Amino acid sequence: MILFGASGHCKSVIDIAESIGEKISIIYDDNPSVEAVCHIPVQKFLTDFRGTNETWVVSIGNNKNRKKVTEKLAKNFGLLIHRTATISSWSSIGDGTVVMAKTVINACTTIGEHCIINSGAVIEHDCKLGDFVHVSPNASLAGGVIVGEGTHIGIGASVLPEINIGKWTTIGAGAVVIKDVPDGAVIVGNPGRIIKTNG
Structure with a gap:
């Protein structure tokens, strides 16, 4: 490789x-x-x-x-999953993605291409992550969360069930996301609030 x-x-x-x-x-x-x-x-x-x-x-x-x-x-992209990660056999992970130590990806979740699923992250059942998403260490996505392309979910952030997060958004460290997030938004705090929107 x-x-x-x-x-x-x-x-x-x-x-x-x-x-x-x-x-x-x-x-x-x-x-x-x-x-x-x-x-x-x-x-x-x-x-x-x-x-x-x-x-x-x-x-x-x-x-x-x-x-x-x-x-x-535009090469032949591989996939890297740390040996300590727990991945459901009912989930799928796209090429170019890296999954780090102690990550949990549960049933019927779809991870896009070229994503980063960082150490200790938890992605519950039925989540859908677009391409180029980064889920930081110890961040948690509850069941049924949808994350758009290019979004960065900060360290220790939590996302409640069935939340839709737009493309190219930033969820700040430790934020708690309790409602849907539009494209390009920057979210901080508990409960999470929009502090600005990127173009």
């Missing part, structure tokens, strides 16, 4: 791979500031690079940047 992105998030992705015995052969980056991450060599990515038959994962934490790079690469 090949990674793109030599940031701090890359280290977490490497940890997932090591937990299941997946070998990372190399890491590419547009502007590498290091020569190696966790002893894996980092090389500058060239736009005319043709690659190999290996699978790729974009190891960039920022949702918008991850989407840009994914569209540029």
Whole structure:
């Protein structure tokens, strides 16, 4: 497997791979500031690079940047799930997604492509997450929650059942979401309230 992105998030992705015995052969980056991450060599990515038959994962934490790079690469994307994650056999997870340690994904949940499901997150039954979503550590989504593309749910946030969260929204750390959230909103507090809306 090949990674793109030599940031701090890359280290977490490497940890997932090591937990299941997946070998990372190399890491590419547009502007590498290091020569190696966790002893894996980092090389500058060239736009005319043709690659190999290996699978790729974009190891960039920022949702918008991850989407840009994914569209540029158009490679054969893989899937990484930490060995300690608990995943229902009735759920589905899209290519390019990474699922970190101690995560729980319950029955009939659908996770989109190129998502980050971070350490200790809980995603209950019948949730639907769009592409490029990031669920931060210890965040919890109750049953039937729908999350739009590119949304970031902050560390320790809680979302009540059957809530619809729009695209490219930000749910702040520790927020408690008790009602539907429109596209582009920034939510903070308990109960969660909109403090601004991004374009």
